[in-house]
Amino acid sequence: MAKARKSPVRPASDGTGRGVVDQVGGIDSHPPMLVPASELEALLDALPDVVFFIKDTAGRYTHANLTLVRRLGLKRRDEVIGRSVTELFTAALGSAYARQDQRVLLGETVENQLEMHIFPNRAPGWCLTCKRPLREHDEIRGVLGISRDLGQPDGKHPIYLRLRRVLDHLNDHYAENVRVQTLAGLADVSVAQLERYFRRVFQLTPQQLLTKLRIEAAMRLLAGSSSVAAIGQACGFGDQSAFARQFKATVGMTPRDYRSMISRGDVAQVD
Numbered sequence: 001m002a003k004a005r006k007s008p009v010r011p012a013s014d015g016t017g018r019g020v021v022d023q024v025g026g027i028d029s030h031p032p033m034l035v036p037a038s039e040l041e042a043l044l045d046a047l048p049d050v051v052f053f054i055k056d057t058a059g060r061y062t063h064a065n066l067t068l069v070r071r072l073g074l075k076r077r078d079e080v081i082g083r084s085v086t087e088l089f090t091a092a093l094g095s096a097y098a099r100q101d102q103r104v105l106l107g108e109t110v111e112n113q114l115e116m117h118i119f120p121n122r123a124p125g126w127c128l129t130c131k132r133p134l135r136e137h138d139e140i141r142g143v144l145g146i147s148r149d150l151g152q153p154d155g156k157h158p159i160y161l162r163l164r165r166v167l168d169h170l171n172d173h174y175a176e177n178v179r180v181q182t183l184a185g186l187a188d189v190s191v192a193q194l195e196r197y198f199r200r201v202f203q204l205t206p207q208q209l210l211t212k213l214r215i216e217a218a219m220r221l222l223a224g225s226s227s228v229a230a231i232g233q234a235c236g237f238g239d240q241s242a243f244a245r246q247f248k249a250t251v252g253m254t255p256r257d258y259r260s261m262i263s264r265g266d267v268a269q270v271d
Helices: 037-044 068-072 091-105 160-171 181-187 191-202 208-222 228-234 240-251 255-264
Strands: 020-024 035-037 048-055 061-064 108-117 124-136 139-147
Touching: 035 037, 037 048, 037 061, 037 068, 061 068, 091 108, 091 124, 108 139, 108 181, 108 208, 108 240, 160 181, 160 191, 160 208, 181 191, 181 208, 191 208, 208 228, 208 240, 228 240, 228 255, 240 255
Parallel strands: none
Antiparallel strands: 020 035, 048 061, 048 139, 108 124, 124 139
8 A cells, every 4th residue: 555645845835835956046037936746746757767756754755756756666655655665675774875865964975886786676776875954044844966877988079989988998997996097098188187088988986896896796796605805806896895895885795795696586696
């Protein structure tokens, strides 16, 4: 039975009782516009590669676009509203998302966090997540966030061929100590230019792409019988604790938990 929809978070009041997510500055003497959260929710329903949500201070969804509803394997928005991540996701993922939300409720901002999400068809997919505290009168009232799917590289960008040399190097040497200065030299650009071009072409920084390659390699190896420590070392992590921290921050669970999901058939193996 679907739960009743909770009262929306209201970081500002428009006098109608509807949730408002932000104020859009007016022009000249015109007052700021108040944007109802429900309008933003409806607008973002049209984006199949972007998950949008608002949660209250108890971690319950007050708003969710239809992309999130479908990613959860559900059909109706009211099956999500009023429920928390620990109710909707697996125990490991739900706990990880809840911890991240708690940091945001304490004032932290999550900006383009590279994350591996597990979709309803058990296929893993890469996303970039942004979360911000939702404030009303300087008081944090909830969490506002989006997760957008990581798209394909822009192969038509003029710099792509030079960046391709960097990508090939990362694919061949991700298990080694990779220096960003070396990568910049391969593309014949400065470090600052490399960062900027990487964001344009790959939507990631060089370090994020390196992390992605290492985590993908680790996920493949976790389907085998090698020890977690050996896998971490083989994938370029300095020690087992560094590997476990990065894996959990990126995938939302420990390497051992992910291996258990593979053995239960709860996640498809990475190609």
